[in-house]
Amino acid sequence: MIISILKLLLFADMAKDSFLFFVDDELFRLGIKHRGYEIIGRKENQCLCIKSNGNIQLNDSLMVCGNGFTQTGLNISSVSFSESLKHPIMYEYYYAHSDFILCKKCNSCLIKEICGGGHLAHRYSVKNLFNNPSAYCTVLFNIISHIQNAIVQDVFSKIDNTICKINNTDLE
Numbered sequence: 001m002i003i004s005i006l007k008l009l010l011f012a013d014m015a016k017d018s019f020l021f022f023v024d025d026e027l028f029r030l031g032i033k034h035r036g037y038e039i040i041g042r043k044e045n046q047c048l049c050i051k052s053n054g055n056i057q058l059n060d061s062l063m064v065c066g067n068g069f070t071q072t073g074l075n076i077s078s079v080s081f082s083e084s085l086k087h088p089i090m091y092e093y094y095y096a097h098s099d100f101i102l103c104k105k106c107n108s109c110l111i112k113e114i115c116g117g118g119h120l121a122h123r124y125s126v127k128n129l130f131n132n133p134s135a136y137c138t139v140l141f142n143i144i145s146h147i148q149n150a151i152v153q154d155v156f157s158k159i160d161n162t163i164c165k166i167n168n169t170d171l172e
Helices: 002-029 060-065 088-094 137-171
Strands: 055-057 071-075
Touching: 071 088
Parallel strands: none
Antiparallel strands: 055 071
């Protein structure tokens, strides 16, 4: 029992990193590299919509947050992308997975580094903007925990097999 607990402590961070690597790797295969995700994770959201007239807007998936929610009133002809972060909703969007935007429940969660609070549209409220747990918090926790556990179990089985092979060789 103690050995199992020690293994879990030693490899819990590795399992978390493996899952993040898996997500990053799969997105890289789709041609998406080093981009923040509004869906999951802790990176800054680095995806914006530029309309044909040059208007800078939040990602279209956030239209569900309300009529005109994604519209910033900013245009690429008059403001740089770094300057656009001074706009309140752009700031909230860009840093939505950061500790100072996440709600208390998310900040104290065991899977915060993977989940990052979940998809922004699932966290939105008029009162708190993105400072809410996801409507699917329990589901995200269960899915991510299941994946982490499967990775940890796989790592342990490989370590145990290696240890058994080493021990068997030493006995001969």
